[in-house]
Amino acid sequence: MTELFRAAKAATMIPDAPVIIDAAIIVSQGIIREVGTYSDLAPSFSGTVTDLGDVIIAPGLINAHSHLELAHLRGKCIPGQGFVVWVEDLMKQPIFDLDDGELACAIDEMKRTGTVMVGDIATRFAKHMAGVLEASGLSFVVFVEALGEALPKKTFIPAGEYGNGIMSVAGHSLYTCHRDVLQAAKKEASARALPFSIHLAEHDEEVSILTKGKSPFLEILRSRGRLLDYEPPGIHPVQQAARLGLLDETTLAVHCVKVSDAEIEIVRQSGASVCLCPRSNEFIGVGRAPWEKWLASGVNLCLGTDSLASNHDLDLFNEALYLKENFTGELTLDTLLAMITRNPARIMGVSDKFGTLEPGKQAVFSTVPEKVTELFS
Ligand SMILES: [Zn+2]
Numbered sequence: 001m002t003e004l005f006r007a008a009k010a011a012t013m014i015p016d017a018p019v020i021i022d023a024a025i026i027v028s029q030g031i032i033r034e035v036g037t038y039s040d041l042a043p044s045f046s047g048t049v050t051d052l053g054d055v056i057i058a059p060g061l062i063n064a065h066s067h068l069e070l071a072h073l074r075g076k077c078i079p080g081q082g083f084v085v086w087v088e089d090l091m092k093q094p095i096f097d098l099d100d101g102e103l104a105c106a107i108d109e110m111k112r113t114g115t116v117m118v119g120d121i122a123t124r125f126a127k128h129m130a131g132v133l134e135a136s137g138l139s140f141v142v143f144v145e146a147l148g149e150a151l152p153k154k155t156f157i158p159a160g161e162y163g164n165g166i167m168s169v170a171g172h173s174l175y176t177c178h179r180d181v182l183q184a185a186k187k188e189a190s191a192r193a194l195p196f197s198i199h200l201a202e203h204d205e206e207v208s209i210l211t212k213g214k215s216p217f218l219e220i221l222r223s224r225g226r227l228l229d230y231e232p233p234g235i236h237p238v239q240q241a242a243r244l245g246l247l248d249e250t251t252l253a254v255h256c257v258k259v260s261d262a263e264i265e266i267v268r269q270s271g272a273s274v275c276l277c278p279r280s281n282e283f284i285g286v287g288r289a290p291w292e293k294w295l296a297s298g299v300n301l302c303l304g305t306d307s308l309a310s311n312h313d314l315d316l317f318n319e320a321l322y323l324k325e326n327f328t329g330e331l332t333l334d335t336l337l338a339m340i341t342r343n344p345a346r347i348m349g350v351s352d353k354f355g356t357l358e359p360g361k362q363a364v365f366s367t368v369p370e371k372v373t374e375l376f377s
Helices: 068-073 083-092 100-112 126-136 181-193 204-211 216-224 236-244 261-270 278-284 293-299 316-326 333-338 342-348 370-376
Strands: 003-011 020-028 030-035 048-051 058-059 061-066 117-123 139-144 163-171 197-202 251-255 271-274 302-304 365-368
Touching: 030 302, 058 068, 061 251, 061 271, 061 302, 061 316, 061 342, 068 100, 068 117, 068 126, 083 204, 083 216, 100 117, 117 342, 126 139, 139 181, 163 181, 181 197, 197 236, 204 216, 204 236, 204 293, 236 261, 261 293, 271 293, 271 342, 278 316, 302 316, 302 342, 316 333, 316 370, 333 370
Parallel strands: 003 048, 003 058, 061 117, 117 139, 139 163, 163 197, 197 251, 251 271, 271 302
Antiparallel strands: 003 020, 020 030, 058 365
């Protein structure tokens, strides 16, 4: 069946292309066939016409960073008191009591709010998460999270064939993984031409642990028998990630709050992408990333909700709204939408399917909510 979708406006997200007024998109077999104005495409079209009305449509959204395993912790964690309070509280929670009902709710929330793909970190249940996401119809990269001091016996990435997604590997962070583990994880992702993800420069504790080897969080880890022989490298997180060879064009560095101008330049030169999680940073109380400097740097910038242990919901438009409301200086609708469409498509390796509305791509749209569009009027 061939269908024509009509909308008042379409933000195709093709670089430098203007928003199409009175737009039409012709779709068959789930693939976009033509994109243009209604007046150009309608006269020669025969098939079903669906008028979406007075809305701006955009490509389906990509959430570059979430932890769906923690869906059952919605509303249960302590906000606004800094990383140590947050993580101590988190470690008392039933982190690994996966709840398929809450998981289904979280995935449904993503789908209802325009998300079509997620880059999801799985600490313990990667194959289960991939299976659930596959069944849900959401596309995905499930990042198997490397954590701790020991290298796995075979590979980080379990075998599994999925129609809607892939599995790759992430390092949890510079301060919770041995450097050998991080380098091995990155090496495995690179060998398979897969994206690699790592939480980087998220909070002051991380900076203290790396530069001085001192932090209440490090003491917590050591009291649990972890990182007993940890030696601080004596340099800042971005510098250490670069020294370990973790930053390149297939790396997605998540958070990047505690960074200097020189470190932004290190990331830019590496070609790595950055995922900002503004509401998670605010929730935990770690401060705010230098968004404006990241944007000015030209780095491929993405947005993620992070988990429901550090956010109120998984609605990417709410993430975008928060960024726009708190941004200093100019942030255009195109730039904002790029961070949840074509930019994450690039780092996730799915630019052939998602990220823009153009012929040959998957026919998946989001509708930009009025609460977002009115900030630009
Ligand atoms: Zn995270």
